Amino acid sequence: MLLGGAAAATLDIANAIAFWHFQHGTPPAVILQAIAAGLLGPAAFKGGAATAAAGLALHFLIAFGMAAVYWLACRRWPALVARPFRAGLAYGILTWIAMNYVVVPLSRATPQRFIPAWFIDGILAHLILVGLLLAFVARWSARRSAGHQK
Secondary structure: OHHHHHHHHHHHHHHHHHHHHHHHOOOHHHHHHHHHHHHHHHHHHHOHHHHHHHHHHHHHHHHHHHHHHHHHHHHHOOHHHHOHHHHHHHHHHHHHHHHHHHHHHHOOOOOOOOOHHHHHHHHHHHHHHHHHHHHHHHHHHHHHHHHHHO
16 A cells, blocks of 8 residues: 555656646646645745645645555455456546546635646546556555465
8 A cells, every 4th residue: 555655646746747847847846836735725836845845745645545545445345456457447537536526626726727638648647657556556465465375
């Protein structure tokens, strides 16, 4: 759970930083402050390194939460471990929907305009860097645990 959450958080934030920096010239600190804005509102953009660090911490906290939910679901439904590709894609879409239609709208972040490239990137990132990654880490972990029990 911790390994999957850390890997998903690291790859997902690296993807966001690369997208926004190379597509729009946005500095990495501003991207992290945008995450902190979900909790702090627009004031996050005036907080410098402290709010950038808070944004990074929030990002990791959310990713660990996603990993924990998947791990708990795997304990209840072993088919998630047995079919990681299908389960991972489904979970990736679920996490994208939850973030974009529940978490962000309920946050203090300012609504952003629709950007088609970011929309596509966001879905692909959640499918691959969150859903599939967590599913295959869960399968690896389950197999590793089964090997230790023998």
